[in-house]
Amino acid sequence: xxxxxxxxxxxxxxxxxxxxxxxxxxxxxxxxxxxxxxxxxxxxxxxxxxxxxxxxxxxxxxxxxxxxxxxxxxxxxxxxxxxxxxxxxxxxxxxxxxxxxxxxxxxxxxxxxxxxxxxxxxxxxxxxxxxxxxxxxxxxxxxxxxxxxxxxxxxxxxxxxxxxxxxxxxxxxxxxxxxxxxxxxxxxxxxxxxxxxxxxxxxxxxxxxxxxxxxxxxxxxxxxxxxxxxxxxxxxxxxxxxxxxxxxxxxxxxxxxxxxxxxxxxxxxxxxxxxxxxxxxxxxxxxxxxxxxxxxxxxxxxxxxxxxxxxxxxxxxxxxxxxxxxxxxxxxxxxxxxxxxxxxxxxxxxxxxxxxxxxxxxxxxxxxxxxxxxxxxxxxxxxxxxxxxxxxxxxxxxxxxxxxxxxxxxxxxxxxxxxxxxxxxxxxxxxxxxxxxxxxxxxxxxxxxxxxxxxxxxxxxxxxxxxxxxxxxxxxxxxxxxxxxxxxxxxxxxxxxxxxxxxxxxxxxxxxxxxxxxxxxxxxxxxxxxxxxxxxxxxxxxxxxxxxxxxxxxxxxxxxxxxxxx
Numbered sequence: 001x002x003x004x005x006x007x008x009x010x011x012x013x014x015x016x017x018x019x020x021x022x023x024x025x026x027x028x029x030x031x032x033x034x035x036x037x038x039x040x041x042x043x044x045x046x047x048x049x050x051x052x053x054x055x056x057x058x059x060x061x062x063x064x065x066x067x068x069x070x071x072x073x074x075x076x077x078x079x080x081x082x083x084x085x086x087x088x089x090x091x092x093x094x095x096x097x098x099x100x101x102x103x104x105x106x107x108x109x110x111x112x113x114x115x116x117x118x119x120x121x122x123x124x125x126x127x128x129x130x131x132x133x134x135x136x137x138x139x140x141x142x143x144x145x146x147x148x149x150x151x152x153x154x155x156x157x158x159x160x161x162x163x164x165x166x167x168x169x170x171x172x173x174x175x176x177x178x179x180x181x182x183x184x185x186x187x188x189x190x191x192x193x194x195x196x197x198x199x200x201x202x203x204x205x206x207x208x209x210x211x212x213x214x215x216x217x218x219x220x221x222x223x224x225x226x227x228x229x230x231x232x233x234x235x236x237x238x239x240x241x242x243x244x245x246x247x248x249x250x251x252x253x254x255x256x257x258x259x260x261x262x263x264x265x266x267x268x269x270x271x272x273x274x275x276x277x278x279x280x281x282x283x284x285x286x287x288x289x290x291x292x293x294x295x296x297x298x299x300x301x302x303x304x305x306x307x308x309x310x311x312x313x314x315x316x317x318x319x320x321x322x323x324x325x326x327x328x329x330x331x332x333x334x335x336x337x338x339x340x341x342x343x344x345x346x347x348x349x350x351x352x353x354x355x356x357x358x359x360x361x362x363x364x365x366x367x368x369x370x371x372x373x374x375x376x377x378x379x380x381x382x383x384x385x386x387x388x389x390x391x392x393x394x395x396x397x398x399x400x401x402x403x404x405x406x407x408x409x410x411x412x413x414x415x416x417x418x419x420x421x422x423x424x425x426x427x428x429x430x431x432x433x434x435x436x437x438x439x440x441x442x443x444x445x446x447x448x449x450x451x452x453x454x455x456x457x458x459x460x461x462x463x464x465x466x467x468x469x470x471x472x473x474x475x476x477x478x479x480x481x482x483x484x485x486x487x488x489x490x491x492x493x494x495x496x497x498x499x500x501x502x503x504x505x506x507x508x509x510x511x512x513x514x515x516x517x518x519x520x521x522x523x524x525x526x527x528x529x530x531x532x533x534x535x536x537x538x539x540x541x542x543x544x545x546x547x548x549x550x551x552x553x554x555x556x557x558x559x560x561x562x563x564x565x566x
Contacts, residue, residue, distance in 0.1 A: 063110075211226045306385055322406060396437070400438040454527055496562065
């Protein structure tokens with residue numbers, strides 16, 4: 001009411017709705033009578049309002065005060081007082097803004113410092129400087145063991161269940177006393193997510209309050225002034241959060257955790273965009289610029305550990321997957337799964353927006369390409385190391401088995417993480433090549449004469465007609481044919497049984513072994529079929545040993561006994 005009277009008295013033109021006979025309000029006799037009282041009332045109102053608002057700010061300064069309750073239940077219903085100051089005492093309103101900004105700044109700094117300190121009590125270290133892909137065998141041995149545990153998983157390299165944090169990127173921040181009651185242990189990315197979410201919720205509440213409470217002037221001017229005030233309120237809190245994160249990054253060697261933090265940052269940026277709160281954009285940019293270089297540094301440490309690896313220091317090399325390759329497989333598949341958009345992640349969410357949050361891309365400023373390029377370099381280095389490791393085996397078959405087991409291990413981890421990539425295609429190609437080599441090596445072990453004969457003589461009879469059969473038989477050693485027929489008839493079943501036993505012994509992955517056995521038996525059948533065709537073309541009439549020639553139907557029947565698991 002008072003503000004309306006003061007506005008009326010301050011008019012510079014006659015009131016179009018009034019009855020002052022086109023006189024300015026200040027020119028009327030009524031105004032002259034009340035002018036001094038209005039000024040006194042105005043001064044008294046300004047003083048009372050200032051006193052009231054500053055008292056409420058003092059409440060905010062008190063520890064354990066629910067700031068948002070004070071804002072919503074006390075200050076916001078009184079926002080007309082701020083409007084009164086803006087109209088009648090702008091210098092007092094500016095003073096209140098400064099006092100509010102300073103008080104809230106200190107309060108928020110204390111809130112976030114306390115929350116971060118509380119969260120760090122539950123934080124457990126995942127990786128140290130020595131946790132790289134390649135380490136000397138001696139450092140991996142247990143206190144009471146002289147052997148390396150190849151089956152041991154290390155969360156430094158495997159994402160395990162940590163990726164689930166992306167599904168709760170926008171969940172409410174953890175309550176400290178709940179964490180204490182449940183005796184939680186948190187990796188740092190969980191501390192990071194909760195701090196970020198607390199910051200986002202506080203920023204959303206504060207930004208909305210500032211726009212509503214300090215409403216003055218045009219909408220555009222109000223938004224501009226509110227953003228400026230928000231930065232003054234949150235500047236120290238944001239600096240504190242960045243400082244805490246920088247202190248952690250100095251000693252962080254957890255590449256998986258760093259990439260999770262990057263994913264969380266992009267996902268939470270989308271949340272703020274959905275809320276239409278732009279006040280943290282610069283903060284998110286700064287966070288990303290801090291994490292990416294550290295991720296690159298940690299990645300390079302792992303890369304250099306592979307590049308500088310000494311085969312002699314990596315322990316004895318048997319036919320099973322090497323612990324270095326296991327670590328690489330876990331590491332690369334985890335990095336790929338966090339760096340790629342997967343159909344599974346999209347379909348696992350109800351809405352397109354939630355899918356976008358979970359699958360937030362990391363290609364901004366070429367950072368995503370950096371990850372893929374580095375993985376390509378790491379793949380080349382691990383293949384070089386694997387080749388050097390395979391050279392420790394003395395014969396070609398053992399080298400094949402060793403390489404197959406290691407390639408298959410990598411592909412198994414990639415498949416488990418649902419990552420279809422250039423890395424996976426490369427290992428599939430290498431695995432296929434080594435499988436073919438193994439098939440030939442295994443068949444040559446038990447059917448060398450038959451295979452050699454087919455390779456040497458098959459071309460001799462191909463394309464010949466019946467008229468030249470006699471000439472063909474002269475070119476082909478029929479005695480050798482008869483010897484091979486007798487030999488094969490006596491040993492073919494035992495050979496298949498031995499090859500089956502070898503496959504079961506050589507390959508640690510049952511499914512991989514069954515695929516290889518299938519390939520071995522199929523190739524055996526093809527060789528034998530070609531041999532039989534060569535025999536038929538070499539004789540005008542069935543030879544005397546024709547009854548001893550094993551039929552392909554017999555071989556197929558035997559193969560079926562071993563193919564039930566194919």
